[in-house]
Amino acid sequence: MPDQNNNNEFEEQKEEVEKVETSGVESTKEDSDDDYEKICFICRRPESVAGKMIELPNHICVCNDCMQKSFDAMNSGQIDYSQLMNMPGVQVMNMADLENMIPKQQKVKKKKEGEERTPLVDINNLPAPHKIKAKLDEYVVGQEYAKKAMSVAVYNHYKRVATDTMDDIEIEKSNMLMIGPTGSGKTYLVKTLARILDVPLAITDATSLTEAGYIGDDIESVVSKLLAAADNDVEKAEQGIIFIDEIDKIAKKKNSSQRDVSGESVQQGMLKLLEGSDVEVPVGANSKNAMVPLTTINTKNILFICGGAFPDLENIIKERLTKQSSIGFGADLKDRFNGDKDLLSKVTTEDLRSFGMIPEFLGRLPIVFTLKGLDKDMYIKILKEPKNAILKQYQKLLALDEVDLEFDEGALEAIAEKAMKKDTGARALRAIIEEFMLDIMYEIPKDDSIGRVVITKAYIEGNGGPVITLRGQDVPRLS
Structure with a gap:
């Protein structure tokens, strides 16, 4: 008998320990979910858009609108739900299976109430341009002018973000356009820059972008990638850097009889992003659809850096430089610029317009600089x-x-x-x-x-x- 009593007490203690352990796991899960907005299981709208959620078992949330529509459909429908359970072939839905239907990458971090917006880069700790360039020198060989231009532009941009234009003088964005041959270090420069400043960075390829409604990535997907890089924290993403590579691939197509869905129309669609506006972006996806939650991001403080090789741009520059009279003693020889390795550095806005970039797009990229091709000594370095x-x-x-x-x-x-x-x-x-x-x-x-x-x-x-x-x-x- 004493042994049996001891066994019963042991079993009771074991059950109590298991209850405490399971409740601890649940509370930890709830705490981790507190940092993210609740998302409606039916319409996929976040709490900040749909309003307060109704919580169901197994951490499933439904917004008031969807819950009301569900009740209306059940009351006005022709199906007798009381008989549904007894029908052959009907399976009971297990609510536990629905718990993980919304992946974590589609949940947006909450904006904490009453907390002031803090700049990602503190103005007091922002490294000066010469210090940024010195850091870039440790990783990137050559390209002195490009590193200098980037350092100054980034320094001015994050001063603008940190002060948030406290007076009447509003500082404009310093978006950049990098032009250089393949393998000259465009992407590597941007990656190193983001690592130095410790800000979220999204790198995307312009070749996949198309006009809304066509196969390919929507223009807003560029910002969606930055949101993912910022761990779905909207405030952090609104102060990040977006690098759009192969920007020359969205140039206006010449002599094309087909609809240009990946050229000039993409440039037109990107104008609002570069300028700064509120855009609705899909969370955890490249395109908007009914099963993906959307959130609003303001691109006013996002720094855009565009880069491209711009093949045949040298011929356009050469043609402009040799437009002088080809007759007489002051004439330029046709082959005068053939061996000029720094021909790209002579690029102007007119040359880029001739290439196929629209003036409105170029106007939103005020800082244009070129990278030199690599020579033998640079390869060794x-x-x-x-x-x-x-x-x-x-x-x-x-x-x-x-x-x-x-x-x-x-x-x-x-x-x-x-x-x-x-x-x-x-x-x-x-x-x-x-x-x-x-x-x-x-x-x-x-x-x-x-x-x-x-x-x-x-x-x-x-x-x-x-x-x-x-x-x-x-x-x-x-x-």
């Missing part, structure tokens, strides 16, 4: 100088195997020459090194006696192999 240079990455990988990796100067020059032939910018360097490092990365873990590997010019040119030194020996061994 990119290989070894930046903080996360490609060579440093491989040296770190092999250091984990306790092997030293070195590249001699001849090898670096040979890699740079191969990259120049590919004509794809800095991206070519990674592809070339991956090709030559494949066998080394495969073979070295096999042999624990290897202590040092030197990549030579002969190995890169295919005339020899790397120089391998064994541990504790000074005599190298040719592979």
Whole structure:
């Protein structure tokens, strides 16, 4: 009997502990959900739009409008719901299955009542332009003018956001347009800039954007990606950076008989975003539909940076520069600008209009600057100088195997020459090194006696192999 009583007491204590544990899990879940707005399970509108929600079991919420419509449909319908349960083939809906129907990425963070809007970048801690440029110098080789222009534009923009135009003088946005050949570092510059300032960044491609109603991404999806990058926090997203790459692909099509749904019309649709306005954006999706909640974002303080390679723009610049008389002693030779590497830096708004960009769009991108194409010396610097240079990455990988990796100067020059032939910018360097490092990365873990590997010019040119030194020996061994 005493044993039975002890067992009963033990079972009761166990049940109490389980109740406490489950209630703790539920309270933790409720606390985590408190930071996000409730969303109507039927119409998918957030609480800030639809009003107070009616909470059902299993964390399901329904707005007053949808609940009323449901009651009206049940009262006025021809179906006898009391007989529905007894009909053959009818399954009872399990409410627990509906709990996770609305994914977390479609929930918007609440705006806390009574709390003042705080700028994402504090004006007192905002780094000066020379400090921003110094940080960019650690990661990006060359492009001095581009880094200087970006540093000043970003500094002025976040001063504008922080002060929020406290007086009558309203500072306008400093949106940017970057023009440069592929692989010159446009995207990398923007990524580094966002990392320095610690602000949300969304990178999108203009090639996928189309006019509303056509297959492709809506223009508002650009802002939707920024909202996702800001963890669905609207206030944080309203002070972020949006980089739109391949902006030259939405240029006005010339001599096109078809409807231009991904050209001039997209430029027209983007005007309101660049200028600053309230836009309704889908949460956790690229396009608006009935099953996706919408939220409103003001783009007034979002910094837009557009970038593109603008192929054939050099020919337009060359044509403008050689429009002078071609007869007489003061005439310009037709091929005068053929070897000019800095031809892109002479670009004007008229050249961009000739390319196919509409004047209203260019007017909302007041800061235009160009990036230079890479030469041999810049390729070599990119290989070894930046903080996360490609060579440093491989040296770190092999250091984990306790092997030293070195590249001699001849090898670096040979890699740079191969990259120049590919004509794809800095991206070519990674592809070339991956090709030559494949066998080394495969073979070295096999042999624990290897202590040092030197990549030579002969190995890169295919005339020899790397120089391998064994541990504790000074005599190298040719592979």
